[in-house]
Amino acid sequence: MSGLRKSFGEHVVLNGIDFAVAPATVFALLGPNGSGKTTTVNILATLLSPDAGEVRVDGHDVARDADAVRDVIGLTGQFSAIDELLTGRENLALMADLHHLARIDAQRRTDELLERFDLLDAADRTAATYSGGMRRRLDLAMTLIGAPRIMFLDEPTTGLDPRSRRTMWEIIRGLVSDGTTVFLTTQYLEEADQLADHVAILDGGRLVAQGTPAELKARVPGGHIELTFADPAAYRAATGILHAPARAEDALTLQVATDGNVATLRRVLRELDDADVDVDSLSIHTPDLDDVFFALTGRPAASEPDREHEEASR
Amino acid sequence: MTAAYALRDSTTMLRRNLRHLQRYPALSLFPILMPVVFLLLFVYVFGGTLGNGLAGGGGRGAYVNFLTPGMLLFTVATAAQGTAISVAKDMTEGIIARFKTMRIWQPSVLAGHVLGSLLLTLISLAVVIAVALLIGFHPTAAPVDWLAAIGLLLLLAIALIWLSVALGLTAKSVETASNTPMILILLPFLGSGFVPVKSMPAGLRWFAENQPFTPITDTLRSLLRHHHVGSTGTTAIAWCLAITAAAYLWARYLYNRRPAH
Numbered sequence: 001m002s003g004l005r006k007s008f009g010e011h012v013v014l015n016g017i018d019f020a021v022a023p024a025t026v027f028a029l030l031g032p033n034g035s036g037k038t039t040t041v042n043i044l045a046t047l048l049s050p051d052a053g054e055v056r057v058d059g060h061d062v063a064r065d066a067d068a069v070r071d072v073i074g075l076t077g078q079f080s081a082i083d084e085l086l087t088g089r090e091n092l093a094l095m096a097d098l099h100h101l102a103r104i105d106a107q108r109r110t111d112e113l114l115e116r117f118d119l120l121d122a123a124d125r126t127a128a129t130y131s132g133g134m135r136r137r138l139d140l141a142m143t144l145i146g147a148p149r150i151m152f153l154d155e156p157t158t159g160l161d162p163r164s165r166r167t168m169w170e171i172i173r174g175l176v177s178d179g180t181t182v183f184l185t186t187q188y189l190e191e192a193d194q195l196a197d198h199v200a201i202l203d204g205g206r207l208v209a210q211g212t213p214a215e216l217k218a219r220v221p222g223g224h225i226e227l228t229f230a231d232p233a234a235y236r237a238a239t240g241i242l243h244a245p246a247r248a249e250d251a252l253t254l255q256v257a258t259d260g261n262v263a264t265l266r267r268v269l270r271e272l273d274d275a276d277v278d279v280d281s282l283s284i285h286t287p288d289l290d291d292v293f294f295a296l297t298g299r300p301a302a303s304e305p306d307r308e309h310e311e312a313s314r
Numbered sequence: 315m316t317a318a319y320a321l322r323d324s325t326t327m328l329r330r331n332l333r334h335l336q337r338y339p340a341l342s343l344f345p346i347l348m349p350v351v352f353l354l355l356f357v358y359v360f361g362g363t364l365g366n367g368l369a370g371g372g373g374r375g376a377y378v379n380f381l382t383p384g385m386l387l388f389t390v391a392t393a394a395q396g397t398a399i400s401v402a403k404d405m406t407e408g409i410i411a412r413f414k415t416m417r418i419w420q421p422s423v424l425a426g427h428v429l430g431s432l433l434l435t436l437i438s439l440a441v442v443i444a445v446a447l448l449i450g451f452h453p454t455a456a457p458v459d460w461l462a463a464i465g466l467l468l469l470l471a472i473a474l475i476w477l478s479v480a481l482g483l484t485a486k487s488v489e490t491a492s493n494t495p496m497i498l499i500l501l502p503f504l505g506s507g508f509v510p511v512k513s514m515p516a517g518l519r520w521f522a523e524n525q526p527f528t529p530i531t532d533t534l535r536s537l538l539r540h541h542h543v544g545s546t547g548t549t550a551i552a553w554c555l556a557i558t559a560a561a562y563l564w565a566r567y568l569y570n571r572r573p574a575h
Contacts, residue, residue: 067417079408080408083409099416100319
């Protein structure tokens, strides 16, 4: 895709986007709400047409040859795309019919997917009775009926509990190992970090960075130890000993830059011990995509419930 | 070419919509029961008085025969209203994005709704005719008149259903979709369906004489009485075809324009 632009009226949503996705990899488009992620997916999936730029999916131009694109893609959008009045099995059968599968293949694929997504017990209940995680699994199973070579997943885990999220990650990894190309959008840095081979960060309709998660992290010197002290006296003493700038006096916390190795940690604690300064609590922060996001956009990313934070108290 | 799948995809979508009607009885029973209730109400509550006001009088017995053709139009309009609701429901849900990104014959999404509603309309027409016959409706139509009458009702049904599809596509919510087509239900009242147009005040009478439901009602009434139809028949068919063409083009434009969410 190159030079993609899209506006709704006066409002410019995408302002010149370029990227390429390698086959059988996971590409994550990361960005906050309103950054243009869904618009990008909708253009790639032939729901919207671009105002300018060239967008090709599997070599086919999305604007001129939408049918050829539709032949190879599958979309699981942000909004549940299941038919609530039909049962799980009927939903899958509907998709099989619309993919023009032969009856016997349709039956086999339906049973296979119901089993793979742990929906066999609920197969004959209407989808209106399904839980959030079950809906998301049925949604994905419906997309997979047509065995798409390219999958678009728009925020596939938003609103899911941590367990369902992990199940979804396993499913996505499985798809890629079977040779499917996955294009996903997410607000969660951890998700991009866990799944993606390649990450692009979208902010205000522009790509502010792209690369492998490791490449992006290497651009940001975000590693530090965060120390919290019980009283202002200890805090001030520590700033002197560690030559750290006193930036957060009110919170009594101090950040010491580090590459994260144990020797540095030991040295810091020993120096404080030698001076009889009591540390209330300590946390080690290794650079993650959160830091990358902050460094590139000047804003913190959406909060993530289970971020990689190791906390220790004394 | 996706057009090769036109029949197959439309049948699939029809099956889906029929299952909806089966799982959501409020939507499927309403268009059958409401015209029956109105028929009984008009014949037994108002019919005695209204019948005496007809040219030549005749009380309740004459009124059943006068009312039934108008009631059949009302039945078609009521069934079409449900179409707007189910189309709007589809469009406000995520599944439409799925349909739009699949290599299917795209009009099949709407065709499924149209065919489903058409079947429902035929069932409710049959029920209303049966009840009318039970309470004294006495048509003198020959078989060929009956065929023509059913053909005209089908043409009207197709026109109103496509119009409802378009109205359902314009609606921002399911609630709006259930209100807008209300006008279709009112139109038979503001025409020759329930009382002779001659009895109306001048302004209303002008509207009643020139709105599409009146020539259709009059044609139907003549057919069921085995009377000569004449030029009103042509006007009636022209209205049906014109509404169908305009509504179809409008619906197609709305469906293609509207992005999912």
